[in-house]
Amino acid sequence: MATIPHFSFSKMVGESENRDEPSSQSMRFIAAYDTESKSCIENLETIVNMHQKHEIPATFFIVSSILNKGNIGMVKELLDDPLFEIASHSYSHTVVLDHPICGKVKDARKEIIDSKIILEDIFSKNILGFRTPCGYPEGLRGEKELLELVDEAGYKYISTMLWGPGFSLPADIVEAFTYEKEGFKEIWEIPGHGWHENVLKGHTKVTVPLVVWPTKWPEIAIPNRYIETPMEEFQINKYFIDTANKKNKEHITFIWHPWSLGRFDNKMEMLDLVFSYINKIKCKADTFERFYKTKMKED
């Protein structure tokens, strides 16, 4: 078990932020990975081991075209554990809606529908969820044509709301909702929160203004330089976990990429720290799929 040292940014954020708050009963921590390249697959085993060590579930959003004869066997074996959910992260990681950082749409149908068919064939499971490449500040609000494709594919939930206003970061802690206004009351949006961790490390240089000023976030949530250690990354995640907890949010989930996590921290020390913390505060942990199913029951 990793030991969790005292929060070293305490001077900045004050003592009251420093305590390990016991988790509220309802909040769920959802670990999720946008699995989108060969390098992601190379880091999968270390990630899976960390989940099994702490018995923390995870959702792997997978780009279907990165799977091939050479790696399918290994990926299937690694993810063959009831802790894990497989979901879609598109066919080729091309956006389904024009994006200021990630480029233009090509074939939304293929990204949304074909990826699901391919993943279901490979893993012999129902794929319930779609995480769009890159994500949007408003998710797919108002995008009826895209939601129609999501519906046609048979997804139960999507995770497309992954940015703050005007493509700023961090993304606020937004609760799950349905696209009822657009005419799809069966389709849930489960937003992602906080940072795209690759941006925190300078692994993806973004050309949009990151933080909107005046900012609602304290300094701990918006470091003034690229982070340098797994401990710093843990502390930022801890801030969002504690904030979600205090505000009685129903879920907290971050936008993690195996390629970027591995390049920064190939032993996955940050995951070790986060999962130790989640277990220490007795926070429930779930996959997107199980979280969606609890939302359905409440509805």
Ligand SMILES: [Zn+2]
């Ligand atoms: Zn992605």
